[in-house]
Amino acid sequence: MTEIIPGIHWIKLPMLDDDAGLDFVNVYVILGDNGYLLVDSGWNTDASFAALKNGMAEIGADVEDITQILVTHVHPDHYGMAGRIKKLSGASLAMHHIEKEFIEPRYVSMDVLLNQIDQLLLSNGVPPKMIASLSQATVGLQQYVVVTYPDITLHDGEIITTGLFNFKVIWTPGHSSGHICLYEPERKIMLCGDHILPTITPNVSVHPQAIENPLGRYFDSLNELKHLDVELALPGHEKPFTDFGKRIDKILQHHEQRNGEIMKALGDKPATSFQIAQKVPWGLKNSWSSLPDFHKRMAILETLAHLEMMSAKGQVDRLPGDDIMLFRQASPPR
Template sequence: MEITGTAQHAAWQARALPPVEEVRSGLWSIPVPIPHNPLRYVSVHAFALSGGGLGLLDTGWQSEESWTALTGGLAAIGAAVPDVRGVLVTHLHVDHLGLAARVREESGAWIAMHPADVGVVAGLNASGATAAVAGEIDFLVGLGADREEAASDVGPPERMEAFTRMAVADRFLEDGDVADFPGWRLRAVHTPGHTPGHLCFAEEGTRLFFSGDHVLPRISPNISTGQRGAADPLRDFLDSLAAVRDLDVAEVLPAHEWRFRGLQSRVDALTAHHEQRLAELLDAIRSHPGSTPWDLAAHLTWSRPWEQYERRMRIFAVTETDAHLRLLASRGLVVSSGGPVPTWTLAVR
């Protein structure tokens, strides 16, 4: 894999925000910070449209700091929010969709997403923060969490407010659709896994591949189960990786970290990572039969000691463990006890 976003990579190493860059004629990368998050920023891409105006791919986290960075980045390229005609959103997470409503309010721009993620957003907005918190706590208890511990990790409804006030897209993009960005040929590639409706975009003229969170150069995206998620998200993710592996791509422009070349090798590395993870989880079940996903997560290797995991980090770890369990079950390698809090053992073969 070759790093092509050298300024982005240098800024990452310096723990700084990278510069606004014109990566191709009429195409800019604008870093928008994600407050209090190890991913640090999302790369919003701005496209100059033939006939005037701009198109945006993703928007950034819903915060004043992020809005200031987005508007400042647009000003740096001689533009402003009212110039935006349309917004493509790779997926429903707040660091990508969060500012879309504000952009639409100030510009009248349309917003396009895959219908699977639009349905999740609409459901969250309709339920409200209090119901969303209660549902997530119940889901974690169903994975083996103590209710008080789950409630502490999820936090109060105020923490969920931003997730239940996001923009509902007014346009749908299905796999193979071409986005309405005049002067560009951005073909939507449905890549479920990270979310049910995750979209990548292949620009047919330049052979640029906007990978969203599907393929990142340094880390594996979180693949988790959830109360509104897919039944087997890791299987979906691995299938989606295989679907993009052999695309004719000149450069990959992910939503985080840095641009790179070598899509095939990165897909192979991500696939191998999850197979190793599945093997580690099998060993944990062999050593600790009859364990819940909450228990099994503590026996896996993470980026720091398990005792340091809490709140959203612990939730992601447990729900990612559950996603791996579901794939092992679909392969016939493990079985669950059933019931309100299933436990897992190796299948008899």
């Protein structure tokens, strides 16, 4: 546990073993005049629960003293343990209203969503024989999630208060369609979930649950945050950081560069996301074929997010018709 400023505590909870690259998920415990606000909840594992309990003990409190839980989005590393904590403490749970709609298809009756993902991959050129392994890549994670529904659904601009701290809810679609950040203007603090991480670029992909043109929306929400006065950013992974505006610029640059790489990989013949994704360097040392299935799937759907963004800007055309989606470079205006 680290006390970031008086009343705001940072606790690192372990990720699952196979979360390559991410060592922990951050939760923040914020003092109120009636118990604590917990922002994000970690995976529901015994190790994660023990780490939260230890952190709370260092603060001089217990898990039962949490009276409000807020999740930035319903990815399992942020939402997984919320139900367990809620049951123990009687805390209320808040999230953006769009995220609420994802709980049932993601964690309760998954068949529809899995089928939609299969269709999405097929229509983007993935060979049918690869579909089973790519779409099974995330099955099995449900055991680390306690399904629970929010008591409070949030909208952009609303205020979450602990009595001592007032946070403005900022809707930041992109990484997830109902992702929110929390801004404390008096202390100039931003709790940014997975929207902005200090060194990793958050995954922004097309997904059956994604908003239209998710990468374009992600750019818009980054540009919106850039103008806020932020001295300290508290992210969902890695470490708190101070160069908030610069970090936003870097993330924007990264995606612009990737747009260029995807344009190059597209070349002058129509191609599918699947074909293009294999030609993008992705900063990899090893070949495409050595990538784990889950990463291949992410790369294909991230490529699609870039293509959708460039298509919205008129740089890429989507060829009409057909079951398989083909893209080509837009012809230069005459």
